[in-house]
Amino acid sequence: MAKIVLENLGHSYLADPKGEHDFALKPVNLTWQDGKTYALLGPSGCGKTTMLNIISGLVAPSHGRLLFDGKDVTNIPTSERNIAQVFQFPVIYSTKTVRQNLAFPLECRGVSPSRIRQRVAEVATLLDLDYALDMPARKLSADQKQLISLGRGLVREDVSAILLDEPLTVIDPQMKFMLRRKLREINRQTGVTMILVTHDQSEAMSFADEIVVMKDGLLQQSGTPEELFSRPQNDFVGYFIGSPPMNMINLDVRQGTLATDALSLTQPSPSESNALLYQLGIRPEHISLVDQTAENVGVGTIKKIEHLGVDGIVTLELAANVVIKAKTRKHTAMSVGTTMGINVCQDDALLYLDGRLAT
Amino acid sequence: MNKVYHTLKTIFLLGWSIFVVFPFLWALTTSFKDANAITSGATYIPWVDFEPSSQGWTSLFTTGSQGINIIGPFIDSAVVTLIASLVSLILGTLAAYGLSRFEYRLGFVKNSDITFFFISQRIMPPIVLAIPFFLMLKELGALDTIFGLVLVYIALLLPIAVWVMTDFFSGIPKELDEMAMTDGCSPIGAFFRVILPNSVPGLVVAGMFCLIFGWNDFFFAFTLTFTETQLLPVSIVSLNSSVTPWWSLSAFALISVAPLACVAVIVERYMSRGTMSGAIR
Amino acid sequence: MLQIDHLTTADAKVTLDDVSFVFEAGKIYTILGRTGAGKTELLRALMGLNPLTVGTVKLDEEDITERPIRARNMSLVYQQFINYPHLSVLDNVAFPLRRQGKDKAEAHALAGQMLTTVGLGEFLQRRPAQLSGGQQQRVALARAMVKQSRILMLDEPLANLDYKLREQLREEFPRLVADNVESVILYTTTEPREAMELGNTMIVMHDGRVIASGAPADLFAHPPTKDTASVISDPPISFISGFVRDNCLYFSEGHLAPSEGLLLPADGPVTIALRPDAIEPDGAFNAQIGLSEFSGSQTIIHLDFDFGRAIMMVDGIEAFTAGNDISVSIRSEHIMLFAPDGGNITLRNNQNG
Numbered sequence: 005m006a007k008i009v010l011e012n013l014g015h016s017y018l019a020d021p022k023g024e025h026d027f028a029l030k031p032v033n034l035t036w037q038d039g040k041t042y043a044l045l046g047p048s049g050c051g052k053t054t055m056l057n058i059i060s061g062l063v064a065p066s067h068g069r070l071l072f073d074g075k076d077v078t079n080i081p082t083s084e085r086n087i088a089q090v091f092q093f094p095v096i097y098s099t100k101t102v103r104q105n106l107a108f109p110l111e112c113r114g115v116s117p118s119r120i121r122q123r124v125a126e127v128a129t130l131l132d133l134d135y136a137l138d139m140p141a142r143k144l145s146a147d148q149k150q151l152i153s154l155g156r157g158l159v160r161e162d163v164s165a166i167l168l169d170e171p172l173t174v175i176d177p178q179m180k181f182m183l184r185r186k187l188r189e190i191n192r193q194t195g196v197t198m199i200l201v202t203h204d205q206s207e208a209m210s211f212a213d214e215i216v217v218m219k220d221g222l223l224q225q226s227g228t229p230e231e232l233f234s235r236p237q238n239d240f241v242g243y244f245i246g247s248p249p250m251n252m253i254n255l256d257v258r259q260g261t262l263a264t265d266a267l268s269l270t271q272p273s274p275s276e277s278n279a280l281l282y283q284l285g286i287r288p289e290h291i292s293l294v295d296q297t298a299e300n301v302g303v304g305t306i307k308k309i310e311h312l313g314v315d316g317i318v319t320l321e322l323a324a325n326v327v328i329k330a331k332t333r334k335h336t337a338m339s340v341g342t343t344m345g346i347n348v349c350q351d352d353a354l355l356y357l358d359g360r361l362a363t
Numbered sequence: 364m365n366k367v368y369h370t371l372k373t374i375f376l377l378g379w380s381i382f383v384v385f386p387f388l389w390a391l392t393t394s395f396k397d398a399n400a401i402t403s404g405a406t407y408i409p410w411v412d413f414e415p416s417s418q419g420w421t422s423l424f425t426t427g428s429q430g431i432n433i434i435g436p437f438i439d440s441a442v443v444t445l446i447a448s449l450v451s452l453i454l455g456t457l458a459a460y461g462l463s464r465f466e467y468r469l470g471f472v473k474n475s476d477i478t479f480f481f482i483s484q485r486i487m488p489p490i491v492l493a494i495p496f497f498l499m500l501k502e503l504g505a506l507d508t509i510f511g512l513v514l515v516y517i518a519l520l521l522p523i524a525v526w527v528m529t530d531f532f533s534g535i536p537k538e539l540d541e542m543a544m545t546d547g548c549s550p551i552g553a554f555f556r557v558i559l560p561n562s563v564p565g566l567v568v569a570g571m572f573c574l575i576f577g578w579n580d581f582f583f584a585f586t587l588t589f590t591e592t593q594l595l596p597v598s599i600v601s602l603n604s605s606v607t608p609w610w611s612l613s614a615f616a617l618i619s620v621a622p623l624a625c626v627a628v629i630v631e632r633y634m635s636r637g638t639m640s641g642a643i644r
Numbered sequence: 645m646l647q648i649d650h651l652t653t654a655d656a657k658v659t660l661d662d663v664s665f666v667f668e669a670g671k672i673y674t675i676l677g678r679t680g681a682g683k684t685e686l687l688r689a690l691m692g693l694n695p696l697t698v699g700t701v702k703l704d705e706e707d708i709t710e711r712p713i714r715a716r717n718m719s720l721v722y723q724q725f726i727n728y729p730h731l732s733v734l735d736n737v738a739f740p741l742r743r744q745g746k747d748k749a750e751a752h753a754l755a756g757q758m759l760t761t762v763g764l765g766e767f768l769q770r771r772p773a774q775l776s777g778g779q780q781q782r783v784a785l786a787r788a789m790v791k792q793s794r795i796l797m798l799d800e801p802l803a804n805l806d807y808k809l810r811e812q813l814r815e816e817f818p819r820l821v822a823d824n825v826e827s828v829i830l831y832t833t834t835e836p837r838e839a840m841e842l843g844n845t846m847i848v849m850h851d852g853r854v855i856a857s858g859a860p861a862d863l864f865a866h867p868p869t870k871d872t873a874s875v876i877s878d879p880p881i882s883f884i885s886g887f888v889r890d891n892c893l894y895f896s897e898g899h900l901a902p903s904e905g906l907l908l909p910a911d912g913p914v915t916i917a918l919r920p921d922a923i924e925p926d927g928a929f930n931a932q933i934g935l936s937e938f939s940g941s942q943t944i945i946h947l948d949f950d951f952g953r954a955i956m957m958v959d960g961i962e963a964f965t966a967g968n969d970i971s972v973s974i975r976s977e978h979i980m981l982f983a984p985d986g987g988n989i990t991l992r993n994n995q996n997g
Contacts, residue, residue, distance in 0.1 A: 536724065536726060538722050538724065539728070541713070545691060545714070547740055547743030549712075552743075557728055561728075
């Protein structure tokens with residue numbers, strides 16, 4: 005178990021980085037508490053895998069330090085870091101039974117047979133794989149194989165953190181849901197820190213206590229899922245977190261206030277701002293569609309209704325050709341072409357200046 | 364830290380290069396020596412260490428007691444190797460494509476058995492093959508002919524081509540052929556239009572192997588020819604007399620290495636242009 | 645119109661078991677099923693890539709079962725981004741046109757147009773390997789569409805893409821295929837949301853069979869079998885074994901389920917299915933919170949009842965601490981009942997819902 009600190013940690017694959025753009029991971033400062041779950045989130049090529057490789061020790065960072073519990077491990081090899089990894093595709097010893105798979109890391113470390121038996125039994129119970137212990141590992145389903153990969157890390161009592169590199173990619177949607185729950189339960193019961201790398205924002209949101217959003221090697225925002233959802237620091241986070249993305253509506257400066265024809269929401273114009281672009285960011289989930297009344301902040305015509313099961317996504321066209329999306333559970337009662345009243349809570353409409361959240 | 368590493372690397376590579384190049388240097392200087400110069404110990408610099416002589420080289424182009432003419436054997440060798448390699452590569456590529464894409468079943472014999480059958484041809488020691496080959500060529504009246512040697516070499520090179528190409532084709536996703544067929548190609552059209560253009564790296568490797576094995580073979584060239592046809596590796600033997608003619612042997616060695624060295628340089632150029640690597644993800 | 649009858653395969657790891665269906669031109673069919681349900685096998689059987697033991701494929705009343713692949717007038721987009729590595733992007737898309745006998749200039753012109761439609765107008769001379777995954781899949785899509793073939797098949801085309809790219813391509817998809825009005829479009833996926841969003845008709849597959857088909861919203865509201873309900877629900881639907889006694893529905897002994905508005909079957913065991921929207925906070929049922937997950941503006945709470953596990957979704961961000969007890973209500977209009985053997989629904993809610 006360990007607290008992980010990234011101290012001004014950055015990496016460039018070039019020997020002599022000239023500017024910002026030469027860094028695959030621009031220097032960051034982060035502190036990850038022991039026993040919590042974290043997610044590194046971003047599109048491919050954002051630097052999340054580089055960060056994971058630095059933590060696991062596969063890549064030595066060109067800048068900064070990495071601390072486990074205050075101890076500098078920047079240049080310590082992977083094998084001495086007590087890190088366990090689960091990869092995108094299940095890595096199991098297919099010729100061995102589940103029991104042998106789980107026992108293998110301990111056998112390699114020369115743990116006594118009685119202790120191995122005990123640990124394997126404990127971990128198998130934790131993973132709900134008791135019944136399968138003597139089955140050949142190759143006979144298991146993809147999600148069970150992933151649990152075994154995880155179990156091989158868990159049997160070691162000295163493990164500091166478990167790194168999960170897109171472990172749910174090859175799993176069917178419903179099984180993903182169950183596996184995610186299992187991961188969280190294991191985290192709670194064992195108190196082992198888990199770091200998940202993913203490009204799937206919904207996965208990151210439901211898995212992690214804290215999410216690190218990255219793009220182009222640069223940290224965009226780090227915080228709890230609630231923070232990232234309700235107050236995205238910039239337009240990228242607003243776009244990347246949440247599905248559909250945050251609605252961004254352009255505002256004009258009108259007599260000292262910022263306003264749009266689409267909605268009757270106004271924002272005071274910031275006094276000391278020379279921003280070129282003013283935008284109002286509203287989450288599709290924060291838009292409620294109601295019958296038209298005088299109190300509505302706007303009206304819109306329904307252009308499209310997408311049925312997604314329990315909830316649906318409604319595309320509306322507002323005044324001044326502004327198109328927004330709203331997420332609702334009442335979509336089954338709506339039809340394309342009708343005009344709906346729109347309500348948005350003033351607190352849920354955020355002001356962005358040149359793509360950055362106004363403070 | 365980085366500087367030290369670079370210096371060490373340079374020193375190591377320099378040392379290694381000398382180690383590799385040295386035998387060639389030795390052969391080159393020796394080929395310009397005469398009997399006296401050779402017996403007087405290790406010397407390398409012409410005109411200073413020893414008096415150069417062109418005897419080693421001229422003896423390879425004169426017939427008679429002074430040497431042999433290797434132009435004939437060189438051409439024979441080139442013809443046999445090239446034809447055998449080309450035929451093996453064509454047949455081997457087609458066979459390998461079939462083995463990697465279609466399922467064959469003859470009783471209990473399946474694709475993997477057929478592939479193994481090809482490779483098994485190389486398991487036996489050459490001496491075991493020599494006698495049957497000899498008898499068969501005799502039946503055909505092809506002993507001591509270029510035609511006969513080409514036949515034998517095809518038998519020897521085909522397994523290599525099949526092996527390399529089967530492995531290469533199985534690395535190309537089947538979906539690529541299927542897509543070509545949905546796009547309107549016949550199976551054979553899919554092979555020529557899509558698979559073959561993406562197989563250049565495999566073809567080059569297989570071709571190289573064929574050329575190297577074919578060019579360097581001594582044993583079959585020796586047992587299956589007498590006087591009419593003579594390949595390069597065999598002709599060198601006739602150079603050996605009571606006094607070992609080191610100068611001629613050295614010149615000969617350089618000449619016989621030259622074609623393969625040329626091929627290697629061309630292929631290396633081609634490879635470093637990056638046209639072959641990364642064709643298939 | 646594409647008609648398939650009794651398609652059955654034997655060779656592959658996953659086999660088709662007597663699949664029949666009629667596809668109409670100009671519609672998008674999404675084929676939903678888990679890994680190994682037979683989705684890919686169905687497409688491959690249609691293409692003629694997997695041999696049939698039984699069955700016929702008819703295109704506009706004409707039997708094409710024995711026709712070679714190249715003459716079937718079908719195209720397929722694979723899950724892996726398969727393009728011709730040795731050809732430029734433009735030549736990749738022109739390739740099928742050239743095989744149709746069009747001259748180079750015409751093929752290039754049409755291919756260029758199609759690539760502009762999919763948003764790759766700037767990359768005509770690049771090799772596929774020089775593009776990102778999303779762009780490579782756009783090339784594959786362009787090549788499949790440019791032929792204007794009668795049947796356009798897409799085999800989990802977005803599965804290997806990043807989440808946001810997937811979202812974007814899904815959004816664009818209807819526009820991209822809008823020109824293919826003559827085509828039957830088949831689209832396989834493991835994601836219920838994707839299948840519902842894109843399909844005019846949704847086909848649910850399980851164990852090599854088609855187990856349900858229909859308009860996505862109808863199918864979601866009234867799944868005909870337990871397997872169907874399970875495959876099309878994400879987040880997952882929860883099944884609880886209960887029973888009916890004296891015209892009352894019970895989750896278990898001592899746990900009377902709300903049954904207002906439900907037509908109950910005769911006394912005996914039933915499987916009760918609860919979707920996340922069937923459960924709301926506050927009410928007569930007590931449960932322990934197993935886990936709470938945050939998902940957009942919703943909170944997903946895993947509940948452990950005495951009689952089984954279920955999932956509740958609550959709007960807004962609320963703190964539910966794992967391990968705590970909570971009381972919830974269950975809405976009878978969102979309850980579904982299935983026969984205990986998992987077979988056909990014995991009964992469904994008689995109200996709208």
